[in-house]
Amino acid sequence: MAYTYGYTCDGTELSDTDAGRGQTRINGGDDLPYIQVVLQRAIEKNQFVGTNRANEVAEKLLNIYCVGSCTEIFYNNDKKIDPEMEMRFPGQDHSQLELINSFLKKNDPAFSEDKMNTVLNSIFIKLQKIEFTRPIEALVKEMLNSEGYKLSRFQIEDALKSVGFSFVAKKQSAGFAVSLSEDQVPSRTTVAEADISTPGTQALKNEELLDSVLQKFILNLRGDLTAEEVHASITFLKDVFQQMR
16 A cells, blocks of 8 residues: 555564564655654754655555455455445554544544544455455565565565556655554454554653654754754664564
């Protein structure tokens, strides 16, 4: 889904021992400032909020954060669409979906309370098309054959190219994470009905606190950095910390 929208993927990882480690790192390229605004990680927001592009980016993010869970339930249901299927989202993704929905509700004049159902239905329509499922199955095959269930950007793109999925390489910037595993989020039909008091909510607060501390540290070192440069620095430091754990 990310490549469909012109984004790229820095890497993806699954874990059968730690449910919190499964994630994909999406690279938003030139959309990064808008992504930061939608996910409320930007230092300065006013110049981006309320623009058509910001709303378009929010729509992309909504689809990206939903497609993993939709794909899981689609394949677990033998590639059949059942109106009674229950949706479940990883806690961190669920928190991000709440942020995206809140952004669209405040800033998109065309926002509808039925937005989530519309997005889910459109994703399931895509999942019934071979041009969408073929790349998914190529990625799954590559992942299962990989060492440690990890794929680099080059492995991901090679898998996509192997089935004729065309895309244009975009400018690389700091990325954002999408979960690949389920945690303790209750099953619900839609996000709007789900209980937001999940472990992922506290995890998001902890991450925001860490981001704030790192931001102050970086700006104390270099006060002339742009918001994009600060965010890229924060992402780099967090990746270093993760590798040292």
